[in-house]
Amino acid sequence: MEMVGGEEDRRLEETELRLGLPGGRASEGETAVAVIKCGGKRGFSETVDLMLNLSTKETLMDLNDKVKRNLAKENDDPVKPPAKALVVGWPPVRSFRKNILAVQKSDVKESEMMSGGAAFVKVSMDGAPYLRKVDLKIYKGYQELSNALGNMFSSFTVGMIDFMNVCKLMDLLNGSDYVPTYEDKDGDWMLVGDVPWEMFVESCKRLRIMRGKEAIGLAPRAMEKCKNRS
Amino acid sequence: MNYFPEEVLEHILDFVTSNKERNAVSLVCKTWYKVERESRYRVFIGNCYATNPERLIARFPRVKSLTLKGKPHFADFNLVPHDWGGFVDPWIKTLARACPGFEELRLKRMVVSDEILELLSKSFVNFKSLVLVSCDGFSTDGLAAIAANCRYLRELDLQENEVDDRSGHWLSCFPESCTSLVSLNFACLKGEINLSVLERLVARNPNLRSLRLNRAVPVETLQKIITKAHRLVDLGTGSFIHDPKSETYQKLKNAMSKCESIRSLSGFLDVAPHCLTAVYPICPHLTSLNLSYAPGINSNELIKLIRHCRKLQRLWILDCVGDKGLGIVAATCKELEELRVFPSDPFGPGNAAVTEEGLVAISVGCHKLHSLLYFCQQMTNAALITIAKNCPNFIRFRLCILDPAKPDPDTMDPLDEGFGAIVQSCKRLRRLSISGLLSDKVFLYIGTYAEQLEMLSIAFAGESDKAMLYVLNGCKKLRKLEIRDCPFGNMALLADVGKYETMRSLWMSSCEVTLQGCKTLARLMPKLNVEIINENDLWDEIPADDDRKKVEKMYLYRTLVGPRQDAPGFVWTL
Numbered sequence: 161m162e163m164v165g166g167e168e169d170r171r172l173e174e175t176e177l178r179l180g181l182p183g184g185r186a187s188e189g190e191t192a193v194a195v196i197k198c199g200g201k202r203g204f205s206e207t208v209d210l211m212l213n214l215s216t217k218e219t220l221m222d223l224n225d226k227v228k229r230n231l232a233k234e235n236d237d238p239v240k241p242p243a244k245a246l247v248v249g250w251p252p253v254r255s256f257r258k259n260i261l262a263v264q265k266s267d268v269k270e271s272e273m274m275s276g277g278a279a280f281v282k283v284s285m286d287g288a289p290y291l292r293k294v295d296l297k298i299y300k301g302y303q304e305l306s307n308a309l310g311n312m313f314s315s316f317t318v319g320m321i322d323f324m325n326v327c328k329l330m331d332l333l334n335g336s337d338y339v340p341t342y343e344d345k346d347g348d349w350m351l352v353g354d355v356p357w358e359m360f361v362e363s364c365k366r367l368r369i370m371r372g373k374e375a376i377g378l379a380p381r382a383m384e385k386c387k388n389r390s
Numbered sequence: 391m392n393y394f395p396e397e398v399l400e401h402i403l404d405f406v407t408s409n410k411e412r413n414a415v416s417l418v419c420k421t422w423y424k425v426e427r428e429s430r431y432r433v434f435i436g437n438c439y440a441t442n443p444e445r446l447i448a449r450f451p452r453v454k455s456l457t458l459k460g461k462p463h464f465a466d467f468n469l470v471p472h473d474w475g476g477f478v479d480p481w482i483k484t485l486a487r488a489c490p491g492f493e494e495l496r497l498k499r500m501v502v503s504d505e506i507l508e509l510l511s512k513s514f515v516n517f518k519s520l521v522l523v524s525c526d527g528f529s530t531d532g533l534a535a536i537a538a539n540c541r542y543l544r545e546l547d548l549q550e551n552e553v554d555d556r557s558g559h560w561l562s563c564f565p566e567s568c569t570s571l572v573s574l575n576f577a578c579l580k581g582e583i584n585l586s587v588l589e590r591l592v593a594r595n596p597n598l599r600s601l602r603l604n605r606a607v608p609v610e611t612l613q614k615i616i617t618k619a620h621r622l623v624d625l626g627t628g629s630f631i632h633d634p635k636s637e638t639y640q641k642l643k644n645a646m647s648k649c650e651s652i653r654s655l656s657g658f659l660d661v662a663p664h665c666l667t668a669v670y671p672i673c674p675h676l677t678s679l680n681l682s683y684a685p686g687i688n689s690n691e692l693i694k695l696i697r698h699c700r701k702l703q704r705l706w707i708l709d710c711v712g713d714k715g716l717g718i719v720a721a722t723c724k725e726l727e728e729l730r731v732f733p734s735d736p737f738g739p740g741n742a743a744v745t746e747e748g749l750v751a752i753s754v755g756c757h758k759l760h761s762l763l764y765f766c767q768q769m770t771n772a773a774l775i776t777i778a779k780n781c782p783n784f785i786r787f788r789l790c791i792l793d794p795a796k797p798d799p800d801t802m803d804p805l806d807e808g809f810g811a812i813v814q815s816c817k818r819l820r821r822l823s824i825s826g827l828l829s830d831k832v833f834l835y836i837g838t839y840a841e842q843l844e845m846l847s848i849a850f851a852g853e854s855d856k857a858m859l860y861v862l863n864g865c866k867k868l869r870k871l872e873i874r875d876c877p878f879g880n881m882a883l884l885a886d887v888g889k890y891e892t893m894r895s896l897w898m899s900s901c902e903v904t905l906q907g908c909k910t911l912a913r914l915m916p917k918l919n920v921e922i923i924n925e926n927d928l929w930d931e932i933p934a935d936d937d938r939k940k941v942e943k944m945y946l947y948r949t950l951v952g953p954r955q956d957a958p959g960f961v962w963t964l
Binding site: 247248249250251252253254255256257260261264265 | 875
């Protein structure tokens, strides 16, 4: 995994990814930028998230120029601009206010879901160039969801991935296999599969299929699950 | 004059209330110093680590009112780890020992515990006022102690604190004998409270002028409260959901129309668009309106409401109001002095947003505007130049373009000229936050023209060290400088180290400053605390090697008392 540039280095964790558009320039393409989780137990958890920078060419160029000047480097490789994504502490809105708005938003969503409407949530997968949306209400359970996700992202992965086979994942956790996670109403990132399906549908705000390496923090619970099963 | 009685001097000094002026008075001679310090009751300490409680008592033994600020400003945006510091404990403990007559405590960004609140409530018989802004570490148990023990409590004001809400029981802890309340604000509490207890509390405190409820208080209770609180000037609604066809709505509207005294309105933590009509009766008197916690109210509803508010001086609103809505504000609110427009979707530009057009309209209509906080999608140089011409009276100008480092969309230029116009035109500017694409030039303008500037916030701006130097050399009155994600390094940091003793603090994060630079600075300036915040590596000692490593977060401040003893493991003072 390549690093972007000196300035980016310090701000971004190693979890930063770069993807090349088919036929794009060598070191170019969309940038997925991971967000550093700020230390501290409380406060709004700046969740690790991926958003793809599909900024217009002009903005890209400007930011490129700016970053180039900043680094004062003569470099043929165009430097990655800061993605138009979540940057820690930006925009500078007090976390208290951010939290209130987040709760209000999820309340609205909750009432929409309660009213029997669809429960569309975004699904991102580490390494994929774009996100998908699924309506959780059309699935009857975790296995169905897992199959659907596997189908959806099969073009980006080598072979089918069985998201629910957590034990198999544990064996290959340092490899390239994936762990399904979701963000709940409180803004916390959880491992998929712990709670009953209905509770999951109600509390899930978005899904992220995390690469094995990053799921280490969530893996211990998966370990226990494996132990309990076997 | 050989003999000038101290009593006379003290009497005269009673009329000098501003601390700035009193500081000047105390420099005249020893006698004046002595008289002044013995008659100083209100003390303001902008950085709790710049001094310590012992020195406070030694200098001002009769202190009755203390204002303390703890964490750096960027802590508001999650840039400072939770347990960085800012504990109020040593201050309260010392005051409890030495100042039994202590009456008033105001804290901002500090860590407060239930134990300390209890100590506070039991140590000072005359305790009158507790104001906590953006604090954390305490629960409703601490509030219960305050309610129960502070017999002459006048003010309990909780603004945007992270409070562990264990139960609403605390409100019941106000004894029947508590009749002295003037201000009660618990809007930031998330939990339930006993509504009848609240009603009785309001009924027996006829001097209540400011009351801000939390989300758990429904409209039915609000209506009852308004009819009982006749002197209410400042009201924060709780939940404001009601059916316009219901009897409750009628009662509420009637109660509102009888309210002659309310001048300030906030809350609306839960509100639906059709509910706002209930407050129309009080709108014509309002001087302050805060709708910034009410998303989901679209521009048209906001416009309808604002049309009734001709006397508004302060308006806090969400960007759902739109440029069109701001045009209506400009046409209606001719007395407007302070405007804050917050993003309704802080996580990314949403559909609702404002642009330079809204702000230009405001500048045309509202000539008294002097304080601005504006989150917008985009800004142009032309707009800023126009705004600067229309509003030369800005004292606070904080502009946040949501997309970091975004240029002028019309010309693709940096926004140097626009902000340059602002600092040139607004000679009284004391606080400035800049954003968007900015080169070194804007800093040259700031250094040259912003003579009264005291606080500057910079993010994703500048091209070289020169930028920071322009500011440090030019802004003589600079007190607080906070910088993130800018290419400023050791050269800028070390060029004028003496400058930092004239300032309260400097924050630099994600810049080019290295450990070597920070160490050098710390060595040269022993009266500064140079703190490095390192969340990723918990070092036991500063590693001897790797001084070239860039420092992620540095916070330095002048202090009389050396490195603080309560720094956690990930903070080091060099």
